[in-house]
Amino acid sequence: MAMRDKSVLREVLPPDERVIEAVVARYQRIAPAVLRFARTIADNDELQIRLGSQAAAADDDIVLDPRVFQAAYARSAPVTPTEVALTSALHEVVHMMATNFDEKRPVPQSWLPTPQEDALLPVGADPEPVAKPARLDPMGLFDFDDAEMDGDIQQALADDIQLESEAPPPPPVDHPVSLLDALHEAGGTAAEALFLSIEDARQEIQHLAPFGGVRSVLTDLYRAATPDAFREARPLGQFALASFMIIGGYSDRDALQRRMAPHAAAAIDDAAGWLDEATRHSDPWEVAGIAIELLKIARIHQLITPTGASDSAATKKTKAEADRSAIAETVDAVRIVTPTLRDMESYEQTRQASQSVSAEKGKKGEAEQAGDPATDQLVRVSESPTVYLPTGQGGKLIVETFPVGFRSLAVEGRNRLEQAARQWGVAQRRVSGELYPLFLANQRRGLRSGYDAGDLSPYTALLLGAGLYERMFERRDLPTRRSYAVSLLIDGSASMLQPRATQGGRKTPWALAAATLGAWTLARLCDELQIDFEVALFNRSFVARADDTESSYTTRQAEATGALRRSQGGAAERLTRTVNHYMLKRFGDRWRQAEDIIAGLFYMAADPQEAARIVRLDRAEGPPLSMFEKAANVDEYNIAYAAKRLAAQHARHRIIVVLADGMTRGSVNDLAECVHAVEVGGATVLGIGIGDDTVRTCYARHQIVEQPETLAAAMVDGVRSTLLKALAGTAGDGWWLQASRSAMPVGTNTFS
Numbered sequence: 001m002a003m004r005d006k007s008v009l010r011e012v013l014p015p016d017e018r019v020i021e022a023v024v025a026r027y028q029r030i031a032p033a034v035l036r037f038a039r040t041i042a043d044n045d046e047l048q049i050r051l052g053s054q055a056a057a058a059d060d061d062i063v064l065d066p067r068v069f070q071a072a073y074a075r076s077a078p079v080t081p082t083e084v085a086l087t088s089a090l091h092e093v094v095h096m097m098a099t100n101f102d103e104k105r106p107v108p109q110s111w112l113p114t115p116q117e118d119a120l121l122p123v124g125a126d127p128e129p130v131a132k133p134a135r136l137d138p139m140g141l142f143d144f145d146d147a148e149m150d151g152d153i154q155q156a157l158a159d160d161i162q163l164e165s166e167a168p169p170p171p172p173v174d175h176p177v178s179l180l181d182a183l184h185e186a187g188g189t190a191a192e193a194l195f196l197s198i199e200d201a202r203q204e205i206q207h208l209a210p211f212g213g214v215r216s217v218l219t220d221l222y223r224a225a226t227p228d229a230f231r232e233a234r235p236l237g238q239f240a241l242a243s244f245m246i247i248g249g250y251s252d253r254d255a256l257q258r259r260m261a262p263h264a265a266a267a268i269d270d271a272a273g274w275l276d277e278a279t280r281h282s283d284p285w286e287v288a289g290i291a292i293e294l295l296k297i298a299r300i301h302q303l304i305t306p307t308g309a310s311d312s313a314a315t316k317k318t319k320a321e322a323d324r325s326a327i328a329e330t331v332d333a334v335r336i337v338t339p340t341l342r343d344m345e346s347y348e349q350t351r352q353a354s355q356s357v358s359a360e361k362g363k364k365g366e367a368e369q370a371g372d373p374a375t376d377q378l379v380r381v382s383e384s385p386t387v388y389l390p391t392g393q394g395g396k397l398i399v400e401t402f403p404v405g406f407r408s409l410a411v412e413g414r415n416r417l418e419q420a421a422r423q424w425g426v427a428q429r430r431v432s433g434e435l436y437p438l439f440l441a442n443q444r445r446g447l448r449s450g451y452d453a454g455d456l457s458p459y460t461a462l463l464l465g466a467g468l469y470e471r472m473f474e475r476r477d478l479p480t481r482r483s484y485a486v487s488l489l490i491d492g493s494a495s496m497l498q499p500r501a502t503q504g505g506r507k508t509p510w511a512l513a514a515a516t517l518g519a520w521t522l523a524r525l526c527d528e529l530q531i532d533f534e535v536a537l538f539n540r541s542f543v544a545r546a547d548d549t550e551s552s553y554t555t556r557q558a559e560a561t562g563a564l565r566r567s568q569g570g571a572a573e574r575l576t577r578t579v580n581h582y583m584l585k586r587f588g589d590r591w592r593q594a595e596d597i598i599a600g601l602f603y604m605a606a607d608p609q610e611a612a613r614i615v616r617l618d619r620a621e622g623p624p625l626s627m628f629e630k631a632a633n634v635d636e637y638n639i640a641y642a643a644k645r646l647a648a649q650h651a652r653h654r655i656i657v658v659l660a661d662g663m664t665r666g667s668v669n670d671l672a673e674c675v676h677a678v679e680v681g682g683a684t685v686l687g688i689g690i691g692d693d694t695v696r697t698c699y700a701r702h703q704i705v706e707q708p709e710t711l712a713a714a715m716v717d718g719v720r721s722t723l724l725k726a727l728a729g730t731a732g733d734g735w736w737l738q739a740s741r742s743a744m745p746v747g748t749n750t751f752s
Contacts, residue, residue, distance in 0.1 A: 017081070020568060021396065021575065023070045024051065024382035026085045034089045038062065041207065042097055049093065053374045053567050055339040056353035057096040063353070064092050065339060066378065067567065072336055077224040079217050087217040088336060094207045095200070095338040101284055101347065104176035108285075111186035111292045180344045183288055187295050189324035190304070192344055194240055195291035197331040200341045201248030202278055202287055215249075222250045222334050227259065229333040235264040236303040236323055237330030242268050243294060244331050246275045267301040373556050374563030380543065381575055387637045387644075390677040391670050395579065397637045401546035402537060402582040403553075405623035406600030409611060413599030416606045420517050426712045431521055432528040435720055439529045484531045484726070485587070485651035486719060487642045488522055490515045491660035491690075492539035492582065494630040497608050500691065502707060511690050512605035514708035515659050518715035519584075520598055522657070525716060527591045529723075532649055535585040535594070537601075538638040540665075541629035543580045550615050553624035579634045581641055587649055632665030636674040639685070643678040653726040654683035655719055659711075661690040663697070672698040686718045 016022065031049070039047045044060065052063035072088040073081065183191045208214050222245065230238055238260045245251040246268075253272065257265040268275075271294050278290045298304050305319040328343065340350045384398040421427070430436070496515070499507035519535050526533035542557040557576070564572035584601070585594035604611040604625060615622030639658060646654045656678065664671045675685050675698055687699030690711065695702040703718065705711045 018073045020070050021381040024066050030086050038093045053372050054353045055350050062096050075221050077221045079220050083217045087214050090214050098203045099340040101179040106174045107182045188320045191295050193324045193327040195288045196341045197244045198247050199287050201244045205249050219250050225334045230259040233330040234326040235261040237326040238264045239267050240327040241330045247278050263301050271297050373560035377560040387640050389670050390673045397641050398543045398578045399581045402584045403544050403548050407596040409600035409603040410596035413603035424709045431525045483652040485649040486533040486655045487646045488535045489658045490537045492537035494628045510708040514711035516602040516605050518712035521716050532587050534587050537582045540579050540633050542576050543578050544624045544627040548624045550622045550624050551619040581638050634666035635664035636671040640674050655722050657686045659688045662692050663694040684722050
């Protein structure tokens with residue numbers, strides 16, 4: 001059994017499950033529960049919780065930064081990923097709702113240090129803890145015997161007390177300021193850091209008290225991180241961390257003091273009353289007053305860096321910053337850091353973001369994203385399916401409808417299609433040819449197979465008379481066309497648009513155009529035979545949406561890329577240049593719905609320069625031509641996904657045609673294993689390489705084409721010959737098949 005301090009998360013969560021998109025996907029699964037929880041404790045049915053690149057908290061709108069969740073998965077603690085997902089989300093919601101330091105009040109007089117307190121610990125003072133006068137101890141925690149005190153220090157304290165009675169009090173500070181400004185004025189940056197840490201603990205113990213499961217997970221997370229934090233911390237940091245753990249109820253005082261420096265442990269004894277008092281307050285100003293008192297105790301016990309009268313302002317600032325860092329870095333090494341409670345700057349940024357979030361802008365659901373391009377892209381990646389290969393490798397594949405804006409080029413595209421079909425000798429009338437009567441005969445045999453496999457039974461009259469007419473035709477609900485399904489995958493990288501040599505020696509960008517013509521012709525073939533088919537285009541780039549135009553696509557790409565580079569660093573490339581699978585025509589769609597889109601795609605592929613000129617004239621309405629970037633494809637994920645969709649059709653004969661102009665940039669071995677696994681599963685995979693013979697390595701059935709005239713023919717004839725073999729292997733040796741054995745032209749079956 002694993003020890004309690006062993007990292008269960010690192011044992012069960014591989015690195016690819018700790019990346020930001022996996023963290024967001026895990027949050028998405030529990031988002032409805034988090035929303036119900038937040039609405040309950042806020043007593044606000046209008047409250048919305050969304051993800052965003054900048055945390056924000058308004059009255060009815062909370063935006064969570066997913067990076068906070070991601071940081072929680074780096075912890076070493078005996079908890080599960082699901083527990084961390086739910087706990088960190090609820091933790092963030094509570095702090096975002098409960099944190100508000102904007103109320104302005106005058107700085108309390110008791111917060112301001114007196115001249116005697118400032119001079120209590122001069123530079124070079126004895127490092128042993130020094131007793132504090134009774135006036136500084138409202139809880140009555142100190143009780144020192146005068147005999148235990150050094151004579152000189154005792155006399156100095158006596159003088160201070162005498163001076164205090166004679167000196168007038170500092171002038172009152174009556175101008176109202178915000179809480180953090182008041183803390184800065186009274187105690188400096190160290191007071192701010194100490195207050196934010198104990199306020200964090202106070203909010204958690206008060207607002208999460210009814211949720212024992214969440215509290216237990218937080219306890220495990222914090223306790224697992226405490227030993228290392230104590231080991232690396234200064235005594236002041238140990239004091240702040242112990243205060244945080246005691247106020248939050250995450251550990252008892254004795255266990256913490258055994259890990260602390262002696263004078264820091266003594267300071268915790270003196271602060272015990274204040275720590276108990278902090279758990280009973282709900283006013284952050286009262287908690288801030290306790291932070292001031294804790295800081296005074298830390299000063300008495302020599303935990304604060306001493307300053308002298310001869311120190312320059314820069315030196316004093318440096319020492320104050322060192323004390324702040326000692327507090328913040330130690331506590332932050334243990335707690336889950338919320339943006340509103342990290343530091344003063346982070347709090348102000350969060351509050352400003354909440355004021356700029358519109359009540360309506362960007363809302364796409366009750367617990368979704370905040371509408372900024374970076375988060376929108378992050379959520380899209382997290383929601384995309386994870387495709388697993390036979391080798392065990394997995395990866396994200398974004399599936400999207402091909403942009404409908406290409407319909408604007410459909411008229412010109414249809415004209416170009418007819419011209420190309422005549423030029424390249426690809427028939428566009430009666431594409432099914434000799435297959436049509438074969439499929440028709442096979443379908444008729446299926447409709448009459450209720451009683452025999454031949455002609456109508458001689459007992460038809462008796463069956464009709466007995467009222468069995470309906471039973472005789474009971475197989476009408478199972479048409480045999482459902483026994484066939486075809487999926488076509490087209491490489492959509494920018495290299496498919498590069499000029500290539502033709503038979504005449506002239507270079508033209510024919511690869512994607514010929515592939516689109518083949519897809520058009522293949523779709524006509526399947527439509528005539530009433531075969532279910534699907535057409536998809538795959539590439540690797542910033543993914544386009546179905547409603548994107550050239551203007552919206554390039555704008556989203558620039559904004560998302562820049563924001564993700566700032567927030568995710570090196571992960572931005574992976575999040576923006578994704579593996580994409582665009583559906584031009586799904587199995588359930590009618591062919592007529594996809595005709596215009598494919599025609600527009602053909603026009604762009606046949607003359608990309610002219611298409612670009614047209615789009616530049618109206619970028620707000622033109623299709624997103626920039627989606628065809630020079631990027632390496634990962635063919636195996638697209639094939640695995642297409643095979644899964646094809647299998648879901650429950651067709652007896654399944655065919656996948658893959659067309660690409662180069663080898664995958666993933667793994668050749670993974671691609672070969674994927675193709676082999678698909679064929680073992682009962683599908684036929686045909687690989688066509690455009691001017692590239694590396695398809696021989698991965699596809700058992702393959703063909704290499706060098707000219708546009710042969711590309712479309714290879715696509716169509718490969719499918720036709722495969723369908724013919726399927727008929728021959730399953731339908732028997734009927735007259736209709738014998739009569740057509742010579743119908744297929746010699747040499748068209750190149751996928752042997």
